[in-house]
Amino acid sequence: MNDFYKYNNYLLKQNMKDSSIYLYIYYLRKFLKWYEEVIKIPFKTLEKNIVKKYIKNISSNISESYINNYINFFKSYNNFLISEGIQKEMVIDNSLKVKMSKAKVNKNNYVNEKYIENLLQKICSIDGIKNYTMLNLIAYSGLRAAEVTELTLEDLDFDERVINITGSYTRKVPMNSNVESCLKLYLKEIYTMEDYLFINERGTKYTDTGLRWILRKNCPDDNITITTLRDFYKLKLKEQGYTLKEIDELLGYTTKHKSYLDKSLKEMLTPSEFAKIFNVAPITVIKWCNKGLIKAYRTDKGFRKIPPSEVKKLQAVR
Incomplete structure (x- = not known):
């Protein structure tokens, strides 16, 4: 527990963000637990081959970026051990990192x-x-x-x-x-x-x-x-x-200047557009709507929109 406290203070002195400190302490706990269960000897210093073995062990369950995050943690912990006089030299370097493949952008950010x-x-x-x-x-x-x-x-x-x-x-x-x-x-x-x-x-x-x-x-x-x-x-x-x-x-998104017309509503005719087809005034079309002679829908702002199919229906009865 004392080592965790000392490492935590070391990270604070490096001006690391709280989230990064939490993550590194979490990585350290996982590594030391694995070391105790697999290596079965008291941990003293970092060894490159042991770190490689650990990374290989966890690599099947984590992404490439996660692997590189772990390497960054091990470099940090290596530096800490040196600052404490526990380890003499750096054994962890960027050669352990994996080359990142280009991630495919998932435009449909959905999970079930x-x-x-x-x-x-x-x-x-x-x-x-x-x-x-x-x-x-x-x-x-x-x-x-x-x-x-x-x-x-x-x-x-x-x-x-x-x-x-x-x-x-x-x-x-x-x-x-x-x-x-x-x-x-x-x-x-x-x-x-x-x-x-x-x-x-x-x-x-x-x-x-x-x-x-x-x-x-x-x-x-x-x-x-x-x-x-x-x-x-x-x-x-x-x-x-x-x-x-x-x-x-x-x-919590703003709705003030946003249109919520769906595609089918956008394709419909305004009373003025409908009026031009029949060579009448827009007010006449509105009267037809009120009488139920033609079907009309309302937008979220209250404006009428008339389906193009209503043109043929009205032409057939006129």
């Missing part, structure tokens, strides 16, 4: 519900109810990472079953049964009266970078990001019948 549920359950069992709850709020309430970190107990309204988001994206987000149950469990088992709902090991609120690190350390798939979880929530809203405008409002 079963994958998300399994991922969150894994985080719950391995990483605890707090980290599970924070990521659950993103996947099942669509909150931004920064919005999760700013939450307070007063923002939760269990009577109305909503989460009150304040700040730049003020809104009320529905609290479904999944979110409600994990929040209540977290409040019962973990939460202590603090200024913010979620407090890290340092006694301060989490950062959005910290949440990304929690997801990354539990999910080896580089394609799964905080945005993926928000897209998952967006997809679930579509399946439940929410309109695009309603979805944007729940996600």
